[in-house]
Amino acid sequence: MILHELEVRDFRNYKSLQLTLSPDVNIFVGQNAQGKTNILESISMLALAKSHRTHRDSEMIRWEAERAYIAGRLARDERTYTLDLTILPKGKKARVNQVEKRKISDFVGHLNIVLFAPEDLMLVKGGPQARRRFLDVEIGQVSPHYLYNLTQYTKVLLQRNNLLKEAGKGSAKNELIQMLAIWDEQMSVYAAKIISKRVSFLQRLQEFASEIHSRITGEQEELQLHYQSALYRECPSPAELPAYIFDELQKKQKYDLQRGTTSIGPHRDDIEVWINGRNVHTYGSQGQQRTAALSMKLAEIELIRHEVGEYPVLLLDDVLSELDESRQLHLLQSMGERVQTLITTTTTYGIEQFMREKAHVYRVREGVITREGS
Ligand SMILES: Nc1ncnc2c1ncn2[C@@H]1O[C@H](COP(=O)(O)OP(=O)(O)OP(=O)(O)O)[C@@H](O)[C@H]1O
Numbered sequence: 001m002i003l004h005e006l007e008v009r010d011f012r013n014y015k016s017l018q019l020t021l022s023p024d025v026n027i028f029v030g031q032n033a034q035g036k037t038n039i040l041e042s043i044s045m046l047a048l049a050k051s052h053r054t055h056r057d058s059e060m061i062r063w064e065a066e067r068a069y070i071a072g073r074l075a076r077d078e079r080t081y082t083l084d085l086t087i088l089p090k091g092k093k094a095r096v097n098q099v100e101k102r103k104i105s106d107f108v109g110h111l112n113i114v115l116f117a118p119e120d121l122m123l124v125k126g127g128p129q130a131r132r133r134f135l136d137v138e139i140g141q142v143s144p145h146y147l148y149n150l151t152q153y154t155k156v157l158l159q160r161n162n163l164l165k166e167a168g169k170g171s172a173k174n175e176l177i178q179m180l181a182i183w184d185e186q187m188s189v190y191a192a193k194i195i196s197k198r199v200s201f202l203q204r205l206q207e208f209a210s211e212i213h214s215r216i217t218g219e220q221e222e223l224q225l226h227y228q229s230a231l232y233r234e235c236p237s238p239a240e241l242p243a244y245i246f247d248e249l250q251k252k253q254k255y256d257l258q259r260g261t262t263s264i265g266p267h268r269d270d271i272e273v274w275i276n277g278r279n280v281h282t283y284g285s286q287g288q289q290r291t292a293a294l295s296m297k298l299a300e301i302e303l304i305r306h307e308v309g310e311y312p313v314l315l316l317d318d319v320l321s322e323l324d325e326s327r328q329l330h331l332l333q334s335m336g337e338r339v340q341t342l343i344t345t346t347t348t349y350g351i352e353q354f355m356r357e358k359a360h361v362y363r364v365r366e367g368v369i370t371r372e373g374s
């Protein structure tokens with residue numbers, strides 16, 4: 001799908017803006033605090049009706065203004081849609097083709113995006129929590145079932161942990177331990193579903209991610225993703241997973257009681273990221289870790305295409321400067337061919353020729369955007 005036009009009024013530091021976008025690569029160049037991220041944020045509002053930066057919509061209304069307005073003209077499935085969103089101090093109004101959508105869920109989903117923000121660069125380098133969150137968010141986008149199982153699991157986990165803490169204090173022990181068995185049973189069912197889904201998702205993601213990673217690195221690096229879970233690894237067969245997890249939870253009861261927390265389960269699992277046969281978390285350079293994070297996120301583009309039949313629009317906020325020149329070029333070239341890409345950057349070092357020949361380039365300065373070479 002292609003976002004052809006973007007119009008913005010009184011949004012963040014933009015008073016009024018009208019842009020015609022290239023279906024290929026669009027590069028927004030400007031110094032810090034000029035409004036580059038704000039542009040991408042306005043597009044993510046059109047896609048998701050929520051911002052990746054704030055939970056308070058009113059923050060996005062320009063300081064002196066009463067309301068913010070964002071509109072876009074989108075081509076998908078050989079049709080054109082106009083999407084617009086008015087943000088008021090209290091609430092927002094969303095329309096598709098001038099028809100108001102009272103339920104935001106009827107608005108969301110027309111425009112699909114994949115957004116890569118600077119904090120996503122920590123996906124590989126950071127702790128396991130970020131990678132579990134990545135799995136939960138990405139799988140959740142395509143599987144409501146998964147979200148349901150995850151919510152149930154989280155509830156049961158909380159209850160089990162509360163019980164462990166109580167029982168640890170020594171009050172009415174036997175009764176509590178009997179109740180624990182009931183939670184263990186429920187937990188093992190949800191845990192098995194979550195683990196199985198994550199394993200199969202990661203296998204699919206890895207096919208795309210490894211291809212993309214190889215392209216960005218000029219065929220120098222082979223990326224592999226493994227789901228890391230002691231339960232999954234040691235269980236004799238996938239079909240036996242619920243029963244196996246139940247047994248393990250029972251075995252761990254004494255240990256868990258001492259600690260007052262549940263020591264095994266998908267809430268402790270991780271993704272291992274390997275490049276050329278070695279764990280990048282341990283052995284990778286900063287650049288390798290960042291590239292791997294980018295490849296994992298870009299793989300989502302292909303997954304979305306499989307789900308909805310069209311490529312989403314790719315928004316890359318400030319990732320170029322984190323990569324060396326050759327990786328920057330490979331990235332721009334490989335994406336521009338198939339996916340409409342909007343990218344922000346403070347420096348254009350190393351990509352000048354690409355910009356001249358292949359991209360729309362926009363200078364961003366104090367909330368004003370001018371297209372270069374037009
Ligand atoms: N509601 C608002 N009204 C007016 N200006 C705002 C509002 N919210 C944020 N701004 C301003 O928008 C400016 C630009 O923000 P933005 O995050 O887009 O910068 P950027 O170009 O991405 O910079 P960087 O390179 O540092 O990431 C900030 O200086 C901020 O003060």
Ligand SMILES: [Mg+2]
Pocket residue numbers: 036037038317318
């Ligand atoms: Mg920014």
